[in-house]
Amino acid sequence: MKNLITIALLLLAIATFGQKRQLVEYRDNIVAAALVELDSVSSGPEGTLYKQVAESGIHGQYVFDITLREKGVIATVFVVNDGINPINMQNRLKDIVKRYRFSFKVPKGKSYKFQYEFNF
16 A cells, blocks of 8 residues: 555656746846747647637737746737737737747746747
8 A cells, every 4th residue: 555655656746847847047048948939839730829820810920029937927928010910910919929838937036028020
């Protein structure tokens, strides 16, 4: 019985350790990791953002200022290229991006702002 409980606790510990987000500490590394991740999730039919954008019927080029904070949460999304695309499409894409959560975390109490261009 003790062995069974030990094995169960060990499996639980391994599962929770595997779900922890990696901490990225330096601004250049954080921005680079965010750009790479956004490239992968917004391109191709397998990307999570790409799927949501395709379902919403959004197309065009969008440039956003994105602020990232602890735990990979997007704090703010601001539209940079005003007037190029319809406002309702900009707002839909902004909402989709705002809900996205990065697979890494940043130092506590800090936020990092960068610019990203979406092409759909």
